[in-house]
Amino acid sequence: MSVEIDTRPIWVILLLKASRPAFYLAVVLIFWGLIAMPTPEGLSIGGQRAIAIFAVCLILWVSNIVPLAITSLFAIVLVPVLGVLPKKETYALFGNEAVFFILGAFILAGAVMHSGISNRVALNIMKRFGGSPRTLVISIFLLSAFLSFFMSEHAVAAMLFPIVLEIAKGLGLKPGKSNYGKLLFFALAWGCVIGGVATFLGGARVPLAVGMLKETTGDSIGFLEYSVAVFPLVVILLAAGYLILTKFFPIDIEGVGSARAVLERRIKGLGKFSINEYATGTVLLFTIIGWIAFGEGLGLATVALSSVVVLFVFRLVKWKDIEEYVNWGIILMYGGAIVLGAALDKSGAASWLVKSSVGDWAGSPWMAFALFSFLSILLTAAMSNAAVIAVLLPVSLGLASKLSMDPVVLTYAIAVPAGLDFMFPMGTPAIAIAASSNYINVKESAKGGFIMFVTAWAVFNLVAAWWWPLLGMGYSR
Amino acid sequence: MKKVLIVLSTSGTSEEAIDYAVKRAKKDGAGLVALYLLEMGLASEIFDKFSDIGFIGDKPSTQLSESIMKEYRQRGYEELGKVQIRAMEEGVDFEPLMEQGDFMQRVLSLIKTMDVSTAVLVKRRKRSFVKYFSRSMADEVKEKALCEVVLFEEG
Numbered sequence: 001m002s003v004e005i006d007t008r009p010i011w012v013i014l015l016l017k018a019s020r021p022a023f024y025l026a027v028v029l030i031f032w033g034l035i036a037m038p039t040p041e042g043l044s045i046g047g048q049r050a051i052a053i054f055a056v057c058l059i060l061w062v063s064n065i066v067p068l069a070i071t072s073l074f075a076i077v078l079v080p081v082l083g084v085l086p087k088k089e090t091y092a093l094f095g096n097e098a099v100f101f102i103l104g105a106f107i108l109a110g111a112v113m114h115s116g117i118s119n120r121v122a123l124n125i126m127k128r129f130g131g132s133p134r135t136l137v138i139s140i141f142l143l144s145a146f147l148s149f150f151m152s153e154h155a156v157a158a159m160l161f162p163i164v165l166e167i168a169k170g171l172g173l174k175p176g177k178s179n180y181g182k183l184l185f186f187a188l189a190w191g192c193v194i195g196g197v198a199t200f201l202g203g204a205r206v207p208l209a210v211g212m213l214k215e216t217t218g219d220s221i222g223f224l225e226y227s228v229a230v231f232p233l234v235v236i237l238l239a240a241g242y243l244i245l246t247k248f249f250p251i252d253i254e255g256v257g258s259a260r261a262v263l264e265r266r267i268k269g270l271g272k273f274s275i276n277e278y279a280t281g282t283v284l285l286f287t288i289i290g291w292i293a294f295g296e297g298l299g300l301a302t303v304a305l306s307s308v309v310v311l312f313v314f315r316l317v318k319w320k321d322i323e324e325y326v327n328w329g330i331i332l333m334y335g336g337a338i339v340l341g342a343a344l345d346k347s348g349a350a351s352w353l354v355k356s357s358v359g360d361w362a363g364s365p366w367m368a369f370a371l372f373s374f375l376s377i378l379l380t381a382a383m384s385n386a387a388v389i390a391v392l393l394p395v396s397l398g399l400a401s402k403l404s405m406d407p408v409v410l411t412y413a414i415a416v417p418a419g420l421d422f423m424f425p426m427g428t429p430a431i432a433i434a435a436s437s438n439y440i441n442v443k444e445s446a447k448g449g450f451i452m453f454v455t456a457w458a459v460f461n462l463v464a465a466w467w468w469p470l471l472g473m474g475y476s477r
Numbered sequence: 478m479k480k481v482l483i484v485l486s487t488s489g490t491s492e493e494a495i496d497y498a499v500k501r502a503k504k505d506g507a508g509l510v511a512l513y514l515l516e517m518g519l520a521s522e523i524f525d526k527f528s529d530i531g532f533i534g535d536k537p538s539t540q541l542s543e544s545i546m547k548e549y550r551q552r553g554y555e556e557l558g559k560v561q562i563r564a565m566e567e568g569v570d571f572e573p574l575m576e577q578g579d580f581m582q583r584v585l586s587l588i589k590t591m592d593v594s595t596a597v598l599v600k601r602r603k604r605s606f607v608k609y610f611s612r613s614m615a616d617e618v619k620e621k622a623l624c625e626v627v628l629f630e631e632g
Contacts, residue, residue, distance in 0.1 A: 064529070067528075067529045068529055068530065069529075106532070110534065113537065152532075152533065154527060154530075154532075154533050155533055155537055158527065158533060158537040158538070158540065158541045159537070161541060161544060162540075162541075162544040165544065165548055169548075169551070175552070204532070323534070324534050324535055324536035325533075325534040325536055325537060326534045327528055327532040327533055327534050327535075329528070329529070329532060330532035333532065384529075384530045385530075428530075429527050429530055429533075432522075433541060433545075436545050437545075437548070438487075
């Protein structure tokens with residue numbers, strides 16, 4: 001029998017072994033400390049408790065030590081238990097339109113992926129426009145962005161990854177060495193990130209922000225209104241992204257003949273365009289028209305859920321298929337975030353937090369916008385997009401009333417940059433899967449991503465300053 | 478017959494290590510066993526990220542993980558092919574293996590069951606600060622293995 005001896009210093013071994021329990025203990029102590037301390041002036045007891053719950057959720061969301069949805073569940077449990085909101089009101093917040101809209105949108109996206117139409121469209125576009133190394137990269141970049149307008153950017157990345165991988169192999173590109181290989185995977189990841197902010201559907205984070213906005217102020221943002229507001233940002237970022245990528249990784253191959261052979265083989269493998277694909281595509285098309293034309297009146301969730309019903313009535317999809325494509329944890333995550341936002345607002349904790357934290361620096365509406373958009377894009381590099389919104393939006397909405405700002409504009413300031421993580425795999429699955437190919441590494445991603453991070457923040461602020469006034473949007477009410 | 482084991486994996490390969498292992502096997506008159514280990518870590522990390530952060534369902538996440546594993550397997554065949562060519566050039570007996578699982582457990586078990594005399598491992602390059610807090614698995618194998626272990630850095 002052999003005896004295993006760990007030769008590291010004892011304090012290192014103990015530190016590593018005790019880190020997880022110590023972390024939980026620290027969280028409990030912080031929570032207890034915030035609850036037990038004397039209530040600060042100007043803050044109600046309910047507000048103090050809401051801040052304690054907020055602090056714990058913030059730590060858990062940032063550390064990602066438990067799944068995001070479970071952290072949200074924690075908020076849902078503690079809010080009524082500590083008497084911040086009555087339990088009836090807490091659970092009623094789950095009925096928020098945003099939760100049902102996102103559920104409907106995810107089911108629709110699942111049906112589209114299951115039918116195979118998204119795959120077919122992707123392959124045909126690449127084959128049609130990818131005739132040279134340059135146009136192939138552009139087609140992957142724009143296609144990733146375009147598909148992310150209509151379905152979750154993460155789902156698009158998952159769908160396109162095997163195709164791009166096969167193209168890279170078909171072209172004989174060496175992982176970690178080929179510039180063109182890096183270009184292909186960055187084009188996939190950045191295209192998904194940029195396209196994901198273009199509509200309510202891409203990152204699915206905007207509906208959460210709109211749901212929290214509506215719950216707090218009664219204001220809302222329309223489907224088309226949002227896309228028109230961010231359109232110049234998306235176009236400029238796509239152009240900037242392409243220029244940055246080709247500058248960092250100049251194209252180092254002559255032709256893409258073998259990639260075309262890969263695409264042709266895959267298209268052939270799909271067979272003929274099926275009725276199911278036609279029908280699912282048509283339902284998606286009418287749903288988008290419905291969101292644009294009737295979203296305001298009927299509600300986005302109503303349109304989304306009506307389309308889901310149509311999918312099932314016409315047997316275009318089975319429940320079992322949908323179950324495999326939708327992660328139901330999203331309901332808990334979104335419901336919990338909305339509960340937490342409402343608890344902070346209704347207890348007065350949000351406005352108290354603003355007064356005692358950012359209130360002094362964010363002296364003007366312009367400054368508040370720049371500050372929150374910066375915090376949002378910075379935090380999203382290290383934590384989930386939805387968690388960034390859940391953490392920053394209640395505080396920023398508290399600031400809106402103090403500075404007489406339009407809360408809708410502040411919602412944009414959080415929701416849009418929260419989707420623009422170009423640097424690290426931990427914030428965005430699209431970057432994570434690109435890195436998993438081994439064609440790119442985290443160092444390269446951080447380097448190019450940092451330039452995009454600065455560019456995206458600057459362009460977003462310029463779009464807000466120059467484009468939004470033309471649409472009748474301003475920092476102040 | 479003596480056996481030299483070379484361990485390559487998805488997280489690290491080294492031309493220098495391959496060259497050393499082949500020459501060492503020839504010098505010792507030993508057979509060469511090349512193990513390519515498919516590490517599930519990254520694929521399952523992506524799966525978790527898709528589920529927890531992206532809220533994507535099981536099917537796309539599983540398909541993605543499978544696609545990553547398929548690619549790693551393909552790379553494994555290529556790496557084992559390289560070792561085989563080198564072994565044939567030197568006239569060394571060669572046995573390829575591709576396995577999935579925990580690095581340390583698999584390597585230690587193989588050393589024991591195949592009665593390996595020399596194991597050649599590749600470890601990742603790490604900054605000295607990181608090295609202090611997390612030892613590489615190759616270092617751990619070196620401590621626990623009952624045979625001679627030679628380490629190379631990836632590259």
